[in-house]
Amino acid sequence: MPNVGGWRFVVLGVVIAVMLVLPLVVKSSFAVDILIRVLLFSFIGSAWNLMGGYAKQLSLGHAAFFGLGAYTSTLLQIDFGISPWIGMVAGGFVALLASLPIGWLCFRLRGPYFTIATIATAQVLMLIFLKFRDFAWGAEGTTIPNLGHAPLMMQFETKAPYYYIVLGLLTIALLITARIERSRIGYYCVAIGEDEDAAEAIGVDAPSVKRQIYMISAFLTALAGTFYTQYIYFIDPQTAFNFNISIEAALVSIVGGVGTLWGPVIGTVLLETTSALLQSWLGNSIGGVQLTVYAVILMAVILWRPTGIMGYLAEVYARRRSKSLSLPAKA
């Protein structure tokens, strides 16, 4: 057996180096835009994966936190002139606080009804922001004032800086996930995900663990909301609380492999690449193509590879290893 641990660092080093120089090499703004989307949804997927993948609390309401993050930083910026860098962190804390009452309500239900309750909370937030016009521009939304090149206000004239910001966010999420994977709360989450009653029976404080992981997941998701609003210079309730964000967060994790560190990243790369190829092939003329393909991929994964791509890779790896181990025995 080669030294797997050593190889892993080499591969990781190469990946990091490639990611860092990529925007210097790729000049097409269409391509950089796709890269940013991939990194953004990898990040949102990683945030979802903490709760949905490890603790198996299958939320379809993460748009609630995305939207809260987006609105917090935008309101702070437009009404008080506070930099989105601060607004981003503030948005994270707003989402973290919001996750407490939302969790208090939704964790009363299990399984599919937990999922439905999370959908309802995100929808209620969207409807509230649509309804109350004087508070946050209502249904029309607002554009973010364009200051040109203003790094302190998270505004840039080229796409590369946005790329590095979201790359940084993803790195943070992956480091947090890696840390949680090997911590007590991570093991508790996995135990709850396997069988909540059994976990409680052996002394895991399931409500408290679920609350904590939900807070972390909500905080990270909100950061993505701020970033996205700054990137597209526009906010309205339909964009900020879009159900598709909740869907894609879950989708990339499931396709890539729930409860694995790299699952959401791999899932996003697959889904977003497919979607970009479809778009350049068919154009934007026909609505619904992208989500049709996503739905087919999701269905195929559930029926044939419920552990996702990561689970499949682990299987292949285990098979090869057991083969190489059993060879000497045969000889």
Added chain:
Amino acid sequence: MLEILAQAVINGLLIGGIYALVSIGVTLIFGVVKIVNFAQGEFVMIGMYISFFLATQFGIDPIVSLAVSMPVLFVIGVLIQHFLIRRVLGLNDLPQIFLTFALSLLIVNLSLMLFTANYRTVHTWYSDEAFRVGGLYIPVAKLVAFVLAMILSGALWIFLHTTDLGKAMRAASQNRDVAQLMGINPNRVFAVALGIALALAGAAGSLLMPFYPAYPLVGQVFVLMAFVAVVLGTLGNVIGALIASLLMGVAESLGIQFIGADSGLIVVFMLLLITLALRPSGLAGGRRR
């Protein structure tokens, strides 16, 4: 004022009958197969498009086309049970939730590609007719839809309580293992449950067509209503789902009347969240599966 209130209640009850058809389907599938069908609304949409095409191509009245949409959706239900849902039974939550969710995404987006996002309407001779009772206004199309929805719900109740197959379905929903020991074939019972549930959704679609536009996302409104009604009415309980649906129709209608035209859904969601906050124990079925 009293008249406005009474009118709002009537409007709510009439649309609540349609919600009931969808909710009963959801609760039937949940009770018997132990699966939440996220795609139930999409079958309402399919029912609507079936009636729409029969009406525009052959001039068949949407109410008459019930005779087509219900059997077609029954068959679709049996096929979905056989080829999709059967394969995830007994697995954990994730495949069970996301299989029907993926199905919903697939149907909605295929319809977007095939039918575009345009609103399709069917105008029948009774679409604009209404009875006037005192100062109240009762649209004929909605009344017909309500009455037929109640007849179908009643027929289902009689089926569940008097026929062997219906009793087998109730037995399977009470205790699957014991039912199997008593010689009930679960696959057959599950297939029939899916078939009936989808047929009811299809019926809802046909009944809506004279007064409601068809478009690919139309199912989402109905499925959200159904989920709330099913939670409020205790999961797996047909009568509970029926009563809760009528109440939700009224709540939505009062919300529209007194808070604003875009507030129907807020009222419904708030109702769900408040119920969860105050009486989660009343939702015994939602807590444990």
